[in-house]
Amino acid sequence: MVQSFYDCVTNDNEILLVHYLEGWRELIKFMDSMGSVFGFISHETMTKINILQGYLDGENGKSYKTIKSMINYELENQVVNFKYLPSKQVPSGCRTLLRMHRALKWLEVFLYKVGTSPGHDKTSEMCAEAYHKTLSHYHSWFIRQVAEVAFLAMPPVEDMYKIVCVKDHEEAKVVLLTTVDSIVKVYNITQELYTINNMLDLP
Numbered sequence: 001m002v003q004s005f006y007d008c009v010t011n012d013n014e015i016l017l018v019h020y021l022e023g024w025r026e027l028i029k030f031m032d033s034m035g036s037v038f039g040f041i042s043h044e045t046m047t048k049i050n051i052l053q054g055y056l057d058g059e060n061g062k063s064y065k066t067i068k069s070m071i072n073y074e075l076e077n078q079v080v081n082f083k084y085l086p087s088k089q090v091p092s093g094c095r096t097l098l099r100m101h102r103a104l105k106w107l108e109v110f111l112y113k114v115g116t117s118p119g120h121d122k123t124s125e126m127c128a129e130a131y132h133k134t135l136s137h138y139h140s141w142f143i144r145q146v147a148e149v150a151f152l153a154m155p156p157v158e159d160m161y162k163i164v165c166v167k168d169h170e171e172a173k174v175v176l177l178t179t180v181d182s183i184v185k186v187y188n189i190t191q192e193l194y195t196i197n198n199m200l201d202l203p
């Protein structure tokens with residue numbers, strides 16, 4: 001997963017969509033190993049990945065090589081709807097990736113919290129705190145309630161260490177903060193692209 005997020009970023013600071021999606025697929029594996037209660041989040045994430053993969057594999061796939069080329073292509077071809085979400089069309093790549101981009105901020109804050117905590121804080125509380133600071137701002141009341149219930153099922157920190165294959169807190173800290181580092185780079189480049197194109201609020 002870390003490798004995919006590092007591989008995302010080219011020497012010209014472009015983000016390769018194929019590796020971006022690969023990083024997300026790896027994240028889903030972590031989530032799936034935490035139990036079926038996270039199934040709906042996993043399913044939601046997979047739906048977004050599949051939309052983008054569909055564009056990447058489609059007839060205009062070359063235009064979806066990087067996030068920047070996707071934005072340019074979709075803006076030039078009026079694929080992005082700035083006013084509402086058309087109900088009978090596949091959502092645009094830009095709109096879909098924006099949802100994942102917002103979730104990446106949650107992940108960055110959450111992993112940073114776990115990595116820098118003394119090792120005995122509750123994962124459910126760290127997860128909820130990260131969610132309240134970030135992704136929750138974009139979710140309806142209903143989704144926020146469902147998310148709160150899922151957080152209660154978060155495994156204890158020791159079990160999370162097993163999931164990321166580390167033996168103790170010190171080792172976890174290195175792995176988690178390296179992961180955060182790879183995510184921050186991807187997040188910042190994407191954020192800048194969406195900011196200059198006025199696309200941070202796509203419906």
Ligand SMILES: CCCCCCCC/C=C\CCCCCCCC(=O)N[C@@H](COP(=O)(O)O)[C@H](O)/C=C/CCCCCCCCCCCCC
Nearest residue numbers: 027028030031034038041044045099100103143147160164
């Ligand atoms: C050391 C530990 C490693 C931990 C690894 C965790 C891996 C987590 C991976 C993914 C995180 C969640 C991704 C959630 C994507 C949400 C996208 C989204 O916001 N969708 C909403 C908006 O879409 P549209 O309706 O506008 O198309 C959608 O409404 C939301 C649907 C339900 C998802 C609610 C997710 C809220 C929880 C986020 C925290 C996840 C905690 C998981 C913990 C393992």
